Amino acid sequence: MTLELSQLTQSVHSMGQAMAERQRAHADLVDLARHWLAEFAGQGRMLQHPARAVQAAIPTNEPLDAVHPLPPTPERFTVAAADGSQIQPDRHGAALYYLINIGSLVYRHGSGEAPEARSESTLGYTEDDLYEDGIPVSGNLLDIRRDLGELRRLADACRSEPSEPTVALVDGSIVLWVLRDRPTGARSRKVAAYLDQLDRIRRSGAAVGGFISRPGYSEVTHLLYLASLNGDTKKAREQPNPMEHLSDRAIFTTLPPGARTALFISPKEINQEDYAQQSHLVHFFYLNVVKEGQKPVIARVELPAWVAEDADRLNLIHGAIVAQARITGDYPYALARADELAYISSQERAALEDMMTTELIRAGVQPAPSPKATYKRLTRRGF
Amino acid sequence: MTDRDLHVGRVLRASTRGFALGCAVMQPDIPAFGSFVRADGQSSGEAIYGLIYDVSVEDDPFVRQFIGANPSDEVVRDQRENRQVPIEVRVLAVGCGAEETIRHCLPAQPPVTLDWLFLCSNEEIRTFTERFDYFRLVLEAREVPADELLAASLRVAAAARPRSERESFLVEAGRELVRLLAGEPTRLEGLLRRLRA
Numbered sequence: 112m113t114l115e116l117s118q119l120t121q122s123v124h125s126m127g128q129a130m131a132e133r134q135r136a137h138a139d140l141v142d143l144a145r146h147w148l149a150e151f152a153g154q155g156r157m158l159q160h161p162a163r164a165v166q167a168a169i170p171t172n173e174p175l176d177a178v179h180p181l182p183p184t185p186e187r188f189t190v191a192a193a194d195g196s197q198i199q200p201d202r203h204g205a206a207l208y209y210l211i212n213i214g215s216l217v218y219r220h221g222s223g224e225a226p227e228a229r230s231e232s233t234l235g236y237t238e239d240d241l242y243e244d245g246i247p248v249s250g251n252l253l254d255i256r257r258d259l260g261e262l263r264r265l266a267d268a269c270r271s272e273p274s275e276p277t278v279a280l281v282d283g284s285i286v287l288w289v290l291r292d293r294p295t296g297a298r299s300r301k302v303a304a305y306l307d308q309l310d311r312i313r314r315s316g317a318a319v320g321g322f323i324s325r326p327g328y329s330e331v332t333h334l335l336y337l338a339s340l341n342g343d344t345k346k347a348r349e350q351p352n353p354m355e356h357l358s359d360r361a362i363f364t365t366l367p368p369g370a371r372t373a374l375f376i377s378p379k380e381i382n383q384e385d386y387a388q389q390s391h392l393v394h395f396f397y398l399n400v401v402k403e404g405q406k407p408v409i410a411r412v413e414l415p416a417w418v419a420e421d422a423d424r425l426n427l428i429h430g431a432i433v434a435q436a437r438i439t440g441d442y443p444y445a446l447a448r449a450d451e452l453a454y455i456s457s458q459e460r461a462a463l464e465d466m467m468t469t470e471l472i473r474a475g476v477q478p479a480p481s482p483k484a485t486y487k488r489l490t491r492r493g494f
Numbered sequence: 495m496t497d498r499d500l501h502v503g504r505v506l507r508a509s510t511r512g513f514a515l516g517c518a519v520m521q522p523d524i525p526a527f528g529s530f531v532r533a534d535g536q537s538s539g540e541a542i543y544g545l546i547y548d549v550s551v552e553d554d555p556f557v558r559q560f561i562g563a564n565p566s567d568e569v570v571r572d573q574r575e576n577r578q579v580p581i582e583v584r585v586l587a588v589g590c591g592a593e594e595t596i597r598h599c600l601p602a603q604p605p606v607t608l609d610w611l612f613l614c615s616n617e618e619i620r621t622f623t624e625r626f627d628y629f630r631l632v633l634e635a636r637e638v639p640a641d642e643l644l645a646a647s648l649r650v651a652a653a654a655r656p657r658s659e660r661e662s663f664l665v666e667a668g669r670e671l672v673r674l675l676a677g678e679p680t681r682l683e684g685l686l687r688r689l690r691a
Contacts, residue, residue, distance in 0.1 A: 216572070220566075225568070225572055225575045438566070
């Protein structure tokens with residue numbers, strides 16, 4: 112053991128004190144934010160333009176403090192969920208490769224049938240796989256490939272579903288995160304490929320949403336601060352925002368069980384540009400997924416405009432997410448299973464690398480992990 | 495599907511005394527306590543025979559959440575049919591050899607990891623239980639509920655025979671037990687009682 116816990120005693124003690132102090136200050140801010148939410152509830156339309164300018168949540172035409180109770184769900188409906196995991200290329204490893212594993216579960220509510228569970232893996236090892244415009248495919252580039260794989264799987268699942276109402280669920284945001292250091296053309300192609308899959312889901316008749324557990328966004332609190340400044344974007348940029356670190360989740364813990372907030376629009380630039388042009392402008396709401404009598408669990412749900420603006424699809428996704436979350440208590444069952452189906456354990460990774468080593472030797476290639484990798488393996492064995 | 499094709503699971507761990515295997519799901523007829531199973535031996539045409547003496551479902555924190563929560567049929571079927579619920583089956587080795595020359599003894603070599611284990615067909619069970627030499631292997635095995643296992647295996651073996659032969663088969667088996675357990679009357683009585691049950 113290398114961690115000297117005795118050296119950390121004082122810091123951990125101070126941390127406890129600081130956390131308690133922060134929680135007290137936090138409670139005051141939450142009260143203020145809720146007060147503003149009620150006070151400025153009717154000013155959504157006036158705030159739309161300034162909110163866009165300062166990257167705060169953009170209001171729709173409904174009151175900011177609107178609360179929508181849990182809608183009824185059809186007797187039979189389908190939820191398809193997908194999640195992915197990856198092995199990043201490791202230049203210290205025996206061979207350069209990446210692996211993406213997409214897990215998915217198609218759960219047909221009211222059918223009594225066993226859900227359809229799948230895991231699909233893609234191994235990247237050719238020059239074309241491993242490099243994109245001369246840049247190694249890892250980090251953000253690999254994340255994008257995984258996100259695209261998840262959405263493609265969902266689009267396939269929605270297309271092959273019978274006529275029941277269907278909801279496709281992604282784990283996390285549906286606003287693709289693409290680093291700005293990519294050339295503009297390459298960036299646009301990636302977003303276009305993602306939006307194509309959203310189109311396929313739309314054409315299938317299904318609804319789609321991204322489920323974000325314990326969201327840390329401060330977009331609605333930023334909007335409330337802007338509202339308190341009467342929409343003055345100059346002041347909003349220049350003055351310190353007391354709500355800067357207050358999450359939206361904190362102010363919505365008063366939502367009744369199963370209820371959702373008003374709809375807002377994501378202020379992300381990529382959403383305002385690429386998504387909006389293709390009619391996929393991403394909206395979001397917050398939702399209390401638990402049953403009556405339980406401590407609130409607030410999640411954020413993101414959905415494209417064509418779901419947000421269609422009352423049937425909006426109610427379906429609202430009801431379906433709550434129905435799914437209540438199977439486990441507070442998190443959609445199908446997403447939990449999709450994560451399980453996507454997960455690559457260290458034993459599986461070791462087995463894959465053993466397979467590769469054998470195959471490389473058979474093909475006359477001597478696999479050689481770097482000295483660093485070799486010593487890490489030796490020193491960390493058993494820990 | 496013939497009985498010969500009925501897979502019980504794949505070998506997880508093995509020794510010459512017995513082996514453990516993993517199953518994805520518990521099916522109604524397999525694996526069951528006292529069933530005769532067969533794994534292919536390492537030499538061609540050789541088989542290793544065993545008796546299932548323990549079936550355990552490993553703890554799973556995800557499943558625990560649904561205990562008492564009245565889960566839907568979809569969840570129950572997903573947990574049972576799709577998830578890799580770790581069911582471990584333990585087998586006591588009681589014989590080896592080809593069908594015509596089965597020997598009631600421990601195999602020279604255990605099956606190999608990930609080998610399939612099959613449920614024995616009625617014909618195989620009848621052939622295996624033509625003699626009772628395997629009784630001693632079961633009665634002397636320490637890690638298994640020996641008497642329960644032997645009684646269960648004899649009930650399986652009787653059921654693999656035509657109805658008209660079942661009673662005489664069990665009477666013969668009882669005679670062999672009287673001979674083997676002459677010095678342990680209480681144990682013998684308990685075993686015979688189980689056979690009659």
